[in-house]
Amino acid sequence: MSDAFSQMLPFGVLLAVALISYYATRVIVLPFINKMVQKSLVQWDDQLIAHKVLDRATHLLPAVIFAFGLPLVLAADHELFGLLTRLNNIYFILAGFLVFDALLNAGMDIYRANPARQQLPIRGLVQAVKLIVFLLCFILILAQLANRSPLFFISGLGAVTAILLLIFKDSILGLVAGVQITTMDLVRQGDWIEMPKHGADGDVIDVSLTTVRVQNWDKTISTIPAYELVSSSFRNWRGMSESGGRRIMRAIPIDINTIRFIDEALLEQLKSIRLLRPYLEEKVREIEEHNRQHISADELEVLANGRRLTNIGTFRAYCIAYLRQHPGIHQEMTFLIRQLAPTAEGLPLQIYVFTNDTAWGAYESIQADIFDHLFAVLPEFGLRPFQAPAGRDLQGLSRPLKATLPVPAKMLTSTRGFKGEQGTTPNPSREA
Numbered sequence: 001m002s003d004a005f006s007q008m009l010p011f012g013v014l015l016a017v018a019l020i021s022y023y024a025t026r027v028i029v030l031p032f033i034n035k036m037v038q039k040s041l042v043q044w045d046d047q048l049i050a051h052k053v054l055d056r057a058t059h060l061l062p063a064v065i066f067a068f069g070l071p072l073v074l075a076a077d078h079e080l081f082g083l084l085t086r087l088n089n090i091y092f093i094l095a096g097f098l099v100f101d102a103l104l105n106a107g108m109d110i111y112r113a114n115p116a117r118q119q120l121p122i123r124g125l126v127q128a129v130k131l132i133v134f135l136l137c138f139i140l141i142l143a144q145l146a147n148r149s150p151l152f153f154i155s156g157l158g159a160v161t162a163i164l165l166l167i168f169k170d171s172i173l174g175l176v177a178g179v180q181i182t183t184m185d186l187v188r189q190g191d192w193i194e195m196p197k198h199g200a201d202g203d204v205i206d207v208s209l210t211t212v213r214v215q216n217w218d219k220t221i222s223t224i225p226a227y228e229l230v231s232s233s234f235r236n237w238r239g240m241s242e243s244g245g246r247r248i249m250r251a252i253p254i255d256i257n258t259i260r261f262i263d264e265a266l267l268e269q270l271k272s273i274r275l276l277r278p279y280l281e282e283k284v285r286e287i288e289e290h291n292r293q294h295i296s297a298d299e300l301e302v303l304a305n306g307r308r309l310t311n312i313g314t315f316r317a318y319c320i321a322y323l324r325q326h327p328g329i330h331q332e333m334t335f336l337i338r339q340l341a342p343t344a345e346g347l348p349l350q351i352y353v354f355t356n357d358t359a360w361g362a363y364e365s366i367q368a369d370i371f372d373h374l375f376a377v378l379p380e381f382g383l384r385p386f387q388a389p390a391g392r393d394l395q396g397l398s399r400p401l402k403a404t405l406p407v408p409a410k411m412l413t414s415t416r417g418f419k420g421e422q423g424t425t426p427n428p429s430r431e432a
Helices: 002-038 044-050 053-057 061-074 078-109 124-146 152-169 169-184 238-243 264-270 275-293 311-324 360-381 391-404 410-417
Strands: 192-195 200-207 211-216 220-225 246-254 338-340 345-354
Touching: 002 044, 002 053, 002 061, 044 053, 044 078, 061 078, 078 124, 124 152, 124 169, 152 169, 169 220, 169 360, 192 246, 200 220, 200 246, 264 275, 264 345, 264 360, 275 311, 311 338, 311 345
Parallel strands: none
Antiparallel strands: 192 200, 200 211, 211 220, 246 345, 338 345
């Protein structure tokens, strides 16, 4: 009995030393380090405390003391030596993985503390590294439990590869996609993307190993597999946001029946428009000079001869002048006012410009303000926008049509019969 006690006494002392070192570290050393971190001027050490890196690292100290002290208190051939060694190794592996996990989380936050790096999708890459390290730790733990070499389990993975591929299909695809998303910078947190296949249209709020979460404009959340962003097409509006301009591409359909040459009366009316005055003065002088050199006075009596101003061309010039002085239009980006091919709905006059504010609300306000004005000013040029006839238009057409239609003789007879000379209603059977 005394021999057994004397053999186990050193082991008890070793266990007590390991436990005391653990609690002493947590009670004395850890609070002291926390106070020092709070007083420091740098910010990265705050992340280490926030993610409990040092708190988890305290579990490593007793494992190290136990690993070095166990051969001193127990013989290598003792029946408990192998079991205690393997259990201590498992404890050390678990504690090491927890410390590594906390370090990765802290490192990710430290990296993203810089505003220029906040949008980079490194979370998926960090999760991929965690997954690989977890699998390695899992194999090491199995090796300790079975008392075999880790190579035995690694070599046996070939037999269960198909099962692993089936179980971890999304993770493997997400791992590859996460690396591609990060290296090619396809998507960042905060990007506005459109992916109709998955009903996504909004801001990216999270990019993880297997999924990308998008908050749509109606505040719903769409979850997209990460590998879909690599294998399928989607639209990322980041380029628009970074360029500082957002495109307006909308056409005004002009009623072709209202397009004509400008006569003297309309010309004098248009000269009163301040934005048009420089254009009209220069254009009239240019046209008169051209006609004087190439067209005789008799030929100018025919409208088709010579050059003349048209109301549609002058309106296009007005659109250019109006948008050039508009405070909401980006003057350094593409600026086009052009005619498209005529259609059954008239002649489209397309406005193709960029606003200098990419925010959705401001963009819609600028666009509405521009087209409010252009539609309202069209009559000044003798132009009308095309609009398909509606119920009220057809009702107005029916009135003159009814007035010109002849009344059938039978209807006139029946009407006279219906209203007799005495104002009485005739008997239908008698009329018959």
